[in-house]
């Protein structure tokens with residue numbers, strides 16, 4: 001029996017463990033990426049490991065999230081990142097050079113290699129045949145030090161693409177369709193592996209759009225084969241030598257198959273407030289629109305902006321709509337400026353934004369009260385746009401551009417006709433890497449710049465065998481890391497955990513941080529009680545690190561998302577799952593909780609019995625922790641664990 005593509009790459013990178021579904025393995029990481037919002041903490045942790053230079057084939061530090069620079073904090077962070085990169089041999093993509101995933105796809109991603117990124121949309125590079133995984137910053141720091149990355153061997157789902165997309169339907173509609181089938185929960189530890197005739201009809205940037213938003217289903221990653229289309233893309237990026245042909249063996253196993261007929265897909269939209277609320281666009285067509293934004297790592301490639309440019313050419317943005325456009329990279333911006341598309345966009349009334357994440361993470365472009373905002377990005381969680389009452393719909397660039405003209409959600413099929421925008425991939429992209437500082441050689445003489453906002457990574461104490469404390473918060477299903485650790489205007493505190501921690505659960509329960517700190521002062525633990533799919537969305541490790549700083553020792557949930565569960569372990573917090581889901585309903589906020597014999601249970605792999613001293617009831621919690629993860633938790637987190645091992 002042959003191997004599927006995912007297992008082929010895993011096998012080539014296997015460092016420890018057995019390649020069998022459900023087993024924990026360690027894999028070698030070839031490349032890493034970080035962005036500024038997660039990067040500062042990742043590099044502070046890397047510095048704490050005292051290693052003279054990175055040990056990966058390539059590591060890139062991008063500045064793309066937080067570039068508005070209202071106040072000194074962002075600029076200080078950027079400078080810190082630049083000096084760290086120079087010291088340790090990390091490539092540095094300067095602010096304005098583009099969104100990490102778009103630039104990485106253009107300039108660095110390689111078929112058959114592994115990439116670990118401190119951002120949940122790292123799987124974008126799966127569009128080029130790379131095994132690209134999102135993780136917390138600490139995992140990325142450890143990978144940069146040359147150590148393995150540990151993961152559970154995933155179940156690989158074969159996604160067989162048949163047929164060809166109809167006009168006005170594009171990659172975004174494909175992934176929204178897949179989301180409508182898989183939803184945003186229940187897909188942890190799966191990989192979506194694309195194959196079939198339909199793959200050949202999609203360009204690399206279109207494949208990347210699909211791989212990017214696979215993250216919203218909660219899978220570990222998504223991957224496409226590397227074929228002739230991939231080769232052409234790499235030639236056009238002047239990277240012919242990076243190509244290799246890759247696909248699954250003819251006879252190989254998959255956990256299941258999902259067949260998608262591209263020719264049956266219609267224009268789609270995700271309704272507020274979850275990417276999983278997918279409907280055909282015709283269901284919402286006609287609703288009045290206040291804001292349209294084309295951009296983000298999902299849909300800001302040359303293809304996307306050229307198509308939008310063709311639709312907007314000679315037209316005027318509706319007077320009630322604000323249209324903003326953020327090209328994904330400097331390469332895209334430069335090419336559309338040379339081929340006239342930028343003029344069409346500007347002339348139509350579009351507001352051209354910097355080539356960064358910005359609006360997507362609530363940095364600028366907050367819509368008006370109760371607005372309907374159409375965006376080509378990948379997340380529409382409540383409040384993420386910066387306006388709690390706004391309703392964000394996720395759509396394709398085609399739908400976004402039409403709607404900007406009509407002022408209402410437009411079904412691009414109503415525009416059927418002669419002027420279908422045709423896009424041909426260029427034979428050659430404009431290559432200009434001057435905004436990437438190469439840092440080929442390490443320079444130990446570099447002085448690392450540390451502005452006043454740069455704190456130190458918080459320390460944790462080893463886990464105790466008995467914990468007593470209170471349920472400090474009870475939350476519902478599908479709590480995202482945006483709920484736990486909001487970004488937007490608080491993002492500037494990413495390098496300052498003490499300050500950032502004040503905002504944990506800010507929008508749900510503004511007193512949470514104070515309550516947890518009071519418990520901590522009394523040497524009591526704080527516990528979080530959560531529903532299904534706790535920790536969806538972003539990879540931000542601050543959603544674990546800041547609760548740890550506040551004294552959270554365990555989360556009791558119906559289920560967890562992969563990256564967040566791993567981050568909790570990395571910061572010494574127990575991720576425990578209800579053995580009987582209805583127990584969730586029996587426990588309440590403020591209940592006094594005692595957990596005893598933790599070590600005995602962990603060592604014997606037994607469920608942990610918890611006592612609710614307020615209700616005088618007991619309930620059982622299970623966990624999915626490898627032997628290594630148990631040791632990490634006992635040590636109080638991965639940093640302590642790694643230091644402990646070195647000391648031995």
Ligand code: MIC
Nearest residue numbers: 037038119120121538539540
């Ligand atoms: C996001 O889309 O939520 C982010 C901002 O890119 C995050 C990373 C972060 O919180 O810094 C992600 O997706 O991992």
Ligand code: SF4
Nearest residue numbers: 121296297357360361
């Ligand atoms: Fe940036 Fe948005 Fe992509 Fe996150 S999802 S990396 S904030 S563009």
